[in-house]
Amino acid sequence: MGGTSAHSILHGLLDSANTSHRSPPPPTSLKALTTVILNHVRFGGLAKAVSILYSSxxxxxxxxxxxLFQICVSQKAIVEIRKLESHLIMWNPNPPIFLLNRAIEGYGKCGCLDDAKELFDQMPKRDGGSWNSMITAYSQNGKAEEALGLFSRMRREGVFASEVTFASVLASCGTLLELWLSGQVHGLVVKYGFCGNVILxxxxxxxxxxxxxxxxARRMFDEIDNPNDVSWNVIVRRYFEMDEGNEAVKMFLKMIRMNVRPxxxxxxxxxxxxxxxxxLKEGNQIHGFSIKINVEEDEEVTNTLISMYAKSGxxxxxxxxxxxxxxxxxISWTAMVSGxxxxxxTREARELFNQxxxxxxxxxxxMLAGYVGSFEWDKALDFVILMRKRTKDIDHVTLGLILNICAAIPDVELGKQVHGYIYRHGFYFNLFVANALLDMYxxxxxxxxxxxxxxxxxxxxxxxxxxxxxxxxARHGMSEQAMMIFWKMLEETTPSIYTFGTILAACANIFxxxxxxxxxxxxxxNGYDMDAVVxxxxxxxxxxxxxxxxALKVFDEATSKDVILWNSMILGCSHNGRGDKVLELFASMEVQGAKPDHVTFQGxxxxxxxxxxxELGQQFFKSMTDKHCLIPRLEHYESMIELYGQYGCIDELDHFINEMPFEPTAPMLIKVFDYSRKYRRLKLGEWAADQLNKLNPPVPFQFEIIDNK
Incomplete structure (x- = not known):
């Protein structure tokens, strides 16, 4: 009896517990049920509201x-959307099409395209909204081809397209760069009378x-009666992406004059x-305007401002x-380090990087690119080692920079190790890395x-x-092989302008x-635009x-000439015994305002x-420092020694040697000795011989002045 009593007490306790935790029964009247659901929604209980509906x-x-569909779509609540659709179909034999369209729209917003397509295919009847919802779902989820395919099917079935449909189709055309199809859609937009729609x-x-x-794009933009802020944003962005930055700025300034807030x-x-x-000047003005309209504190604007100033120097x-x-x-930290x-x-960059x-x-x-660009190879290598210790993130840019280091040191063994890493991690399909590896070898x-x-x-x-x-x-003096490669190159690809600079140098090396x-x-x-380098x-x-x-004909055809081109022509004439033409070229160079450099004066x-x-050579040598602020280099002093010595001006040569700001080199002394012997200047020759012997004390190099009297 005691056992029975205990069992009864335990059963009672369990039953009591179950009763106390059991959810209250759902309301039985439609009005009460609707009120409960809406109250849950009002207080943020969307999931609870839909669960109550689903169990009803x-x-x-x-x-x-x-x-409920509207709220679920805005919150991308996929579970609740599925429950709503299921309940709607289960308890309504003929659910309204507009509600099923909302379900498709919800699936599209949540990226559940399989659910959207399944519902779309099972709908006994569809309207334009159904097609539009499905096309939009494809378009917004990166399925541009499917969106265009569905639009084509929609047209075949004679369904009228709305403005929203056309907007989604045009977006898909832009994703696939379908210019021809875009023109066809443009025609339909005009045909259906949607030309005044600013969105389209x-x-x-x-x-x-x-x-x-x-x-x-510009012609189409100019046809918009009242372009809104989105319209202006589109045209500014497209000009920028087409590398027409000046036009992008002009359109932005025009937008401001039209009193449209960007x-x-x-x-x-x-x-x-x-x-x-x-x-930089335009960027400064836009910076000031961004402060005026209070968008400077926007995160993206701030990052772009930092990048703009840094890239502009x-x-x-x-x-x-x-x-x-x-x-x-x-992004802002990286932009600053990169700048x-x-x-x-690099020192300031590294300080910021460490912070x-x-x-x-x-x-x-x-940071690594900074070291590579500054030719700080030791620091670059140390940084690569640090990077390998601190992070496992390495991309194609990192590998390209490391290969640049290997090429510059040069260290082919380290390059081979990088080559192995590229194979093991699948980077050999990356063209940037492949070309960097080729360049390194x-x-x-x-x-x-x-x-x-x-x-x-x-x-x-x-x-x-x-x-x-x-x-x-070509760099390693194998000019014949370089030219063979060039002819094979023509069979596979179109050479760039830089190719011709290399192959012409190879031709010059072997005449x-x-x-x-x-x-x-x-x-x-083939209509190549020959720049100054070529x-x-x-x-x-x-x-x-x-x-x-x-050479002179090619030179004269140049519309603009930089100092490198002038030097090439001056040196060419010098080496071909056209000294008169060199002096004429230098006079023209000064008239045209080109600034000569050390190479010019060497020529x-x-x-x-x-x-x-x-005498003219003396004047030019003196003008280097007096007029052109150029400090003469070793080769200029050697040329002056040759100028004096070759024409027997030994007194001038003696004075020039004594006035030099540095001790003469061995080649200079050999020339002085030769000229002294030729013109029988024993004292200067003995001095040159003595100086040469001092430069080579372990193996005395004895010179004798032979007197042929």
């Missing part, structure tokens, strides 16, 4: 479903800009445009924005490995790859005039091949030697 067996008002017109501007037709994104885009053409301005910023994130590193101020609260691979690469002189790797990357190589291989052979002429003709036939290479090639007239002094113009 009542047919609820469609307006309640619509309200802005979408057309966007798609034409993305497809590279910036003139069409979005923060528009301000960021126009600041990036300023960076693209070193527009105004590190003080960048640092001011950085220091005054209320918040500093990874200092890019300008060669960074967090880093990513871009931050590490920015070439600069390290391992041409066999360079050739083998070049063959292995045949599936992805481009003209940069060919240039790297060709340059490697291959006919091949040089063929290369020149190829450039003319013209300099042509001048050098023709000069070394003794075709001075050809002039060589011309003075060939022409026997001793």
């Amino acid at each position: 067996t009542l047919t609820l008002p469609f307006s309640l479903y619509a309200h 017109e802005s979408s057309l501007v966007d798609v034409y800009g993305k497809c590279g037709k910036i003139s069409e 979005l923060s994104f528009t301000v960021s885009n126009v600041l990036r445009a300023c960076s693209s053409f070193q527009g 105004d590190l003080a301005g960048a640092r001011t924005v950085f220091d005054l910023s209320c918040f500093r994130n990874l 200092y590193a890019r300008s060669g101020q 960074m609260p967090e880093r990513n691979v871009i931050s590490w690469n920015a 070439g600069k390290c002189g391992n041409l066999r490995s360079a050739r083998v790797w070049f063959c292995e990357m045949s599936h992805l190589r481009n003209n940069v790859s060919w240039n790297a291989l060709l340059t490697s052979y 291959a005039l006919e091949i040089g002429k063929q290369v020149h003709a190829f450039m003319i036939r 013209r300099g290479a042509l001048v050098d090639m023709y000069s070394k091949c003794r075709c001075t007239e050809y 002039i002094l060589l011309a003075c030697i060939s022409e026997g113009r001793i």
Whole structure:
């Protein structure tokens, strides 16, 4: 009996506990149920509200479903969307199409395209909203091809497209860069009378800009009666992305004159445009305007301002924005480090880098690129070791920089280790890394490995790859092989303008005039725009091949001439015994305002030697310091010694040697000795011999002045 009593007591306690924790039964009346659901929604209990609805067996008002779908979509509550759809279909034999469309829209917002497509395919009836919801779902989730395919199917079934449908379709066209199809959609927009819709017109501007037709984008923009802030943002961004930064700035200024308040994104885009053409003045003005409209404190605008100032070389301005910023994130820290590193101020960059609260691979690469760009190879190697200890994040940029270090040291063994890492981690499919590896082998002189790797990357190589291989052979004096590579290159890819500079230098090295002429003709036939570097290479090639007239013709055809081109022509004439032409060229150079450098005067002094113009040579040598603020170098002193000695001006030579600001070198002393012996100046010759013996005390080099009297 005691057992029975205990069992009864235990059963009672359990039953009591179950009763106390059991949820209250759902309301049985439709009005009460609706009130409970709405109260839960009002106090933030969306999940509870939908759970109550889902467990109900009542047919609820469609307006309640619509309200709940709207909230679920805004919160991307996928579980609740599925419950709503399930309950709607279960308790309504013919659910309204507009509610099913809301469900498709919700699935699309949550990225659940399989759910959206399954519901769309199962709908017994669809309207334009159904197609629009499905097309939009595809478009917003990166399924541009599916969106366009569904739009084509929609057209075949004769369903009328709305403005929203066209906006989604145009966005998909822009993603796939479908210019032809964009034109067709544009025609439909006009046909259906949607031309006054600013959203569609802005979408057309966007798609034409993305497809590279910036003139069409601008024409479309100019047809918009009242462009809004989004429209202006689109045209500014597209000009910037088409490398027309000046036009992007002009459109932004026009927007301000039209009293349209720019979005923060528009301000960021126009600041990036300023960076693209070193527009510091324009960037300063836009900075002031951003303060005026109170968008300077926007996180993206602040980061772009720092980057703009840093890329324009105004590190003080960048640092001011950085220091005054209320918040500093990874992007702003990295932009500041990159600015200092890019300008060669690696010490300041490293100090900031060490203070960074967090880093990513871009931050590490920015600092490493600073060391590489400043040729601080030891620090760069130490930094790579530190990077390997602190982080496992290495990308293609990191590997390219490490290979640059290997090429510069040079250290082919370290390069081979990097090559192994590239294979093990699958970076050999990256063209940037592959070209850097090819360049490393070439600069390290391992041409066999360079050739083998070049063959292995045949599936992805481009003209940069060919240039790297060709340059490697040319740099190591293998000009014939370089030219063979050039002819093979023409079978696979189109050479760049930089290729011709290398191949022309190779022709000059082996005096291959006919091949040089063929290369020149190829450039003319194919319409290459020859810059100063290539013209300099042509001048050098023709000069070394003794075709001075050809060289002068190429030189005269140049619309603008830099000092390198002037020097190439001056040296070419000097080496070909055209001293008179050198002096004429130098006079023209001064008239045109080109500033001569050390190489220019070397060519002039060589011309003075060939022409026997001793007094003129003295004047030019003196003018280097007096007029052009250039300190003469060793080669200029050697030229003056040769000028005096060759024409028997031994007294001037003696005086010049004594007035030199440094002790004469062995080659200089040998020349002095030779000229002294030739012109029988025993005292100067004995002095030169004595100085030479002092320079070589372990192995005395004895000179004798032979008197032929």
